Amino acid sequence: MEQGNGHHNLDKISGAGLLVALGIVYGDIGTSPLYVMQAIIGKSRINEEVVLGALSCVFWTLTLQTTIKYVVLILRADNRGEGGTLALFALVRRHAKWLTIPTMIGGAALLADGIICPPISVSSAVEGLEILYPNIQTVPIVLVILAVLFLIQVFGTKVVGGAFGPIMLVWFSTLGILGFSHVIQNPLVIKALNPYYAYQLLVEHPGGFALLGAVFLCTTGAEALYSDLGHCGRGNIRISWVFVKFTLLLNYFGQSAWLMAHNGQYLNGRKPFYELMPDWFLLPGIAIATMAAIIASQALITGSFTLVSEAIRLNFWPKIKLKYPSAQKGQLYVPSINLLLFIGCVAVVLYFKRSTNMEAAYGLAITLTMLVDTLLMSYYLYTHRYNMWLVIVFLVVYFAVESAFMLANLEKFAHGGWVSVLICTILATVMFIWLKAGQIKAQLTEYTKLATYIDALKELSRDVSIPKYATHLVFMSNASRTSEVESKIIYSIFEKRPKRADIYWFVHVDTTDEPYTMQYKVDVIEPDDVIKVTFRLGFRIEQRINLYLRRIIEDMVKNKEVDITSRYESLHRHNVIGDFRFVVLEKFLSYENELPIFEQLIMKAYFFIKSFTNSEDKWFGLDSSAVKIEKVPLIIRAIDKVNLQRIYG
Incomplete structure (x- = not known):
């Protein structure tokens, strides 16, 4: 398998790396024992056959789905050291365009998971207090x-992040010890390692x-x-998973042993984990569980x-x-997403109120992500020329397993x-609108050859009858070809208002499929x-064009490529550096359009969403004091028939 040339050695293993992995990788899966066995039994009478099955x-789910898959x-498929669906x-x-x-749906499902997981994890932990304080x-x-x-997201997790690993180490150790203490009381629970019990439950047991x-x-x-592959490394994740899986299984087996000891009874609000x-x-157990739930949410x-x-x-x-x-x-804060997640989490808590009610809402969306990953x-595997039979087996086995989970989760649809x-549908719709509108704009953006206007630009630059607009005029361009720029840029320079400058700069940013590319080319x-100037920036690189361009120009001056x-x-005479001014063209939908209804809806939705987003200059990290935003009409399909008649008299 092709190894990514990551920014660090992915297979390197260290004590610190293992601790970091415990702190940031396993929060979600690590807090599952708080509610899984409780969700399985629900309001039914405890049945030994059901418990073992x-x-x-x-x-086998943790073995096939988490460990093997x-x-x-999948950890082998790193993108220059980074992982994740995108x-x-x-x-x-x-x-494979x-x-x-499917990828957008998988990404939307992951975001939906981010809204459901914090409420169910924190609620499950805090509800343990009801044992001590029933009211x-x-x-x-x-x-x-x-x-x-x-x-606290606005401050980042640098201060408290260092404590995540030790806390989760305590948490997983607690899981293992609690589980083991009950397994030794009923060793027969080990029978569940036999997959026959799973088969018996799924095929023979009603429901x-x-x-x-x-x-x-x-x-x-x-x-x-x-x-989290990029944060922790493949080696640290694989080694730490051995410990995590062992403690998780010990706890699940321990809870099952407790359930079997209460065969024929109802839970009546009791939580197998806290039992x-x-x-x-x-009290200390509830505190540890709550901290683990908070870390999982983080x-x-x-x-x-x-x-x-x-x-x-x-x-x-x-x-x-x-x-x-x-x-x-890795320290990143997205204010609007933070607010969206917070509102979503609060709504989930207020709507469902208890973790037992949230269980129905949890899991359905994430099966979509796993299917997409498959x-x-x-x-x-196919594009990297793996044995075709291996590819087929992988696809068929995991598509079948995850489809089964999907079907089972669909039964919870009406219950939450x-x-x-x-949530997933709304987020995926936003993604689709944004992507589709971008494609429509790209198809209909007109480009022109720069060479055609070189002489005109030189003449304009030396025409003292026109007031100088800027010493250095920088246009942000979508044209990936060196020889081209958008026709609207030429229109802006010559026709909208003649923009005289000493040097015209055209800057294009190309986002690469590699996460941390930082390259540029000057023509x-x-x-x-x-x-x-063409930038090639990875999809995880912040686009600070103002800073990057300044560095490039400094190098060019040093190499005597530009004055x-x-x-x-x-x-x-005094070597005063000329001013720089950026021009960013911001498109709006022209009224002079005849669009199919579907495209009308897409473009209207796009511009509505865009009204809540960052302007182009802020996105590119430009100095707002030196930026001119010019609005240009986006004419997708001009109206060609206008029944207008002149009258006289």
Whole structure:
């Protein structure tokens, strides 16, 4: 398998790396024991056959789905050291444009997961207080925790992030110890390792197949192992997973042992997870569980920020404000997404109120992400010339397994599953509108050859009868070819208002499929008159064009490729550097259009969404004091018949 030339050695293993992996990778999957066995039993009478069958399903799900699919196979498909659904898509999209829509659905499902996971994790942990204080109202506590969690995002996680690893180490150790203490009381629970019990539950037990929806909750978060590849490294994730899986299984087996000891009874609000704890440990146990749930939520929030930033640069999402609270890698804050997640989480808590009610909403959307990962990975294996039989087996096996989970989860649709599907649909629709509108604009943007206007630009530059607009005039251009610019730029220079400048710069930014590319190319089309700069920036690189262009010009001056001093005689004698002014063309939909209804809806929705997003100059990181925004009409299909008659008299 092709190894990514990442920014660090992916297979390197270190104690610090293992601790970091525990802190940021396993939050979601690591807090699943809080609610999985409870979701499986639900309001039914505890049945030993169901317990053993469900436990067997949990074991084989964690083995097949999490261990083999993600830890063993998908972690190998890194994109220059980075992982995740969008990073995997970037690896294969040149060969498979048809995977664009499935990828958007998978990304939207991950964002939907970021709205459901924090409420269910925190609620499950906090509800443990009801054992000690039966009349306590947990919803306000959950809301306060979530509010604080989202409020501190603006500061980044640098300060508290260092504690995540040790806390999660304590959490997983607690899971293992609690589980082991009950397994030794009922060793027969080990029988669940036999897949026959899973088969018996799914095929022979009435309603057994529907329980797969609850079983699936044990593997939600598996995709985070891949998404956090760049933060932790493949080696650290694989080694730490051995410990994490062992402690998770010990806890699931321990809960099952407790359930079997209460065969024939109803849970009646009891939580199998907390029933493992001795009375003296309940309060500290609840505190540890709550901290683990908060860390799990933080991991989902951070993952959502990263996902959106990648989606923006792949033109899947509107250009919204991104902030970097510190210089530390991975420190990203997206205000609008933070607000969206917070509102969504609060709505989920207020609507469902209890974690048991949220279980139905959780899991359905994430099966879509896993199905998409299966499609993308299959195509990755195919394009990297793996044995065709291996590709087919991988695709068929995992598509079948995940489709089964999907069908089982669909049975929860009416009980709350519709919430995650609705969220996913809304987010995927936004992505589709943004992508489709971009395609429509790209198809109808007219380009012209720069060479045609070189003489005119030189004449304009030397025409003293026209007031100088700027010493250096910089246009942001979408034209990827060195020899071209948009016709609208030429119109802006010569016709809208003649813009006289000493040097005309045309800057194009190309987003690459590799995450951390930082390259540029300079084409001096006409020395000291017309220059084009092309940036090649990875989809995880912040577009700080103002800074980057300044560095490029400094290098060009040093190499005597350009003279940037003012051409005013009095200023030139004193080597005064001329001013720089940026022009950004912002399109609006012209009224002079005849569009099919579908395209009308797409473009209207696009411009409506765009009204809430960052302007182009802010997105490119330009100095706002030196930027001119020019609005230009986007005429997609001009009206050719106008029944207008002149009358006389």
